Amino acid sequence: MAERSLRGARLGTQSFEDERGVEMAPRQEVEYVLPDGKTFTVTMADDAEVPAEWEDPRTGKIGRRVDGDAPEHKEVKAPRTHWDMLLERRSIPELEEILTERLELLRAGEIGPAHLHRPAKVKAKARKR
Template sequence: MSQSTMRGMRLGAQSLEATSGIVFSERSDYTYVCASGHETVLTFAAEAELPQTWQCKSCSVLATLQEGGKSVILEASDDKGPRTHWEMILERRTREELEEILAERLEIMRARRASAKGEA
């Protein structure tokens, strides 16, 4: 069994790729401060879009981005949130069409109920 092991090799502990010629992307450190005063320093790529808030690692409260020692003013989000089933239905059909479908289904259900009463 010991003859089948690879000698002189630390498997998985060391990369076999050469590190010469690798150019890392530009990075910048940004500070986020929560209401409790905890500072969180994060590194982002220079061209990355920065989030205005970040969850504090210490107290899990939202921390705001600091630029020049001052908190960044939060922009109002235009995000509507997830679409509801009703909104998806209204994308496919008008209210008039939905009223017609409802009337048809109610008529079918009433007819079924009336026939069930007649049999009993």
């Protein structure tokens, strides 16, 4: 077994590359403050667009940039509901008229599922036979 072992290196734990001749990209340290007053720093590229807020890697809380402006708050539009979209197309009196017509058709058995239809009235003459 001693003949098969590799000598002089630990597999997967050591790199033989060195950093001579390698120029690192310019970097900047950006400081963020949490709501409780604690601060943390994030290293970013010099030419990176620095966000106003960043999540603290330790606590998961959102911190604001120390020397930055407050983030712009966008106005949030209220979501449109089906009722809102319906009211864009029809007025309340029109909707009431349509509802009345549809209810009459449903009660007459012309529309809707068969199990909701009322049985037709049997004439008296047909019963006697």
